[in-house]
Amino acid sequence: MTTDFTRTGVLPRLITPDCLWTGGCIAASVPGFLAHYSCFLLKGARASVLIDTGHPMHAEQVERDITAFLGDRPLDFVFPTHGELPHAGLLERWLRKWPDAVAVGDMRDWHLYLPALSHRFRQVAPGDVLDLGDRDFTFLPAIWRDLPDSLWGWDPKDRILFLSDACACFHPHTPGQSDHFTSEIAPPDVPLMQDFNSKALHWPRFTDSTGSFAAMDALLAALQPRLLCSAHGAVVDQPFELMPLFKAGLAQAA
Template identity: 70%
Template sequence: MTCPDPRAPDFGCTGTLPRAITPDCLWTGRCLPSSVPDMHAHYALYLLKGSEATVLIDTGHPIHWAEVKRDVDAFLDGRPLDYIFPTHSELPHSGLLERWMREFPDAVAIGDMRDYPLYLPHLAHRFRQVAPGDRLDLGDRDLLFLPPVWRDLPDTLWAFDTKDRILFLSDACAYFHAHVPGQCDHLSSEIAPPDLAIMQDFNDKALHWPKFTDSRPSFPEIDELLARLRPRFLTGAHGCVVDTPEKTLPLFKQGIAMGPMPGKVPA
């Protein structure tokens, strides 16, 4: 499949990132070669603009600094970056935190920051600890922090944009983690359904725990969350943006409900 309109204006669909998924939310980052031959894997971050403040969700992979900095500057269009929200302390999500804070000296890092003073003690005065249920006021919208149903690390948080109803899922729901070149900025409605084996391979590598335990008891919690929030978009760091949440949630469940993988022995 190709983009709906390859002549799209700036931040439209071109086949490569960046792309604005709403007028106020930029999907950027870049891709790296996947473990699947001839396919790509996303390393994404998101810039959300409120009427009064802006926030970067995740920091991007350090290898992509020049590209994502250029994208963010262009989308900010002269506005400052006010907040940086690393969803958890893993390289693709927080590896550029210090660089962003250096570029924007008034920016505040926000999230579960419990361990970050150990890594960046000179920036500890610019860290703001939040917990599920807390809200970040951006003016015409709030960023609501949520408990992660499917988490990577103990300091993982999810978040929800209350205006455009975007649910930021960090490493969960790795929809189309592997894709072919030219599909890097495609939404779920613009691309073929995911390969279950690829989703299971990603969850095996990134989340680790689904191969050792039964994840099905978590399904009522994710069902309740989506029913309550009614998100328009599901966004993660390692897959395409999902604009078909109800259609794709059953696929997410299949991808995470894998149980012990063949040949895997719990440690």
């Protein structure tokens, strides 16, 4: 059976010719709403990288999508943006399925979790790159991060910024909304983003997050991204138009 990578209302969806959005949605803590648990497969001319592993609840779906999109090519790199279940919970599964794949990221503690696979871990830092053949996938500091080991990623060819937990928002429990870009749905709701960030990032409840806004503005000005890809929200195809809303969704009283 041929996998449909066009917009269908449910994942997967091809967001550029070289980048597949897959994963699924899970009921949110707010009744009547869902949260994305997404990962993204970027296929270069020579090598591929999976950004986040997907949630274990979606393992079979993600595996089908990855396999179909790669065709006869292997998966070369797996990039867990940080060591939390929705972002890294399937790392062992993908490394065992693709025995030549290498895990890249801040792998500081992973030898304790998967010691038998530690020879396939590559520690990277902001500024390091992966040569995918027709693009250098670049690792970036995570400005709005979840854990200390969080990293972001940048695809300079398609100008996609992979943001892990940032720019996340719950969405209504309405069939057919799971694979929408932000331009295809109503703007993200600020109280819903504040609720998500207070539970996922935690630190906005205890500190003034507005101090991070200048760094985010500088990053966007330097990169000029076309798409923002969050693990827990719609793909943002209006990054500069919606950034004030994402800032408001992060800012909370200390």
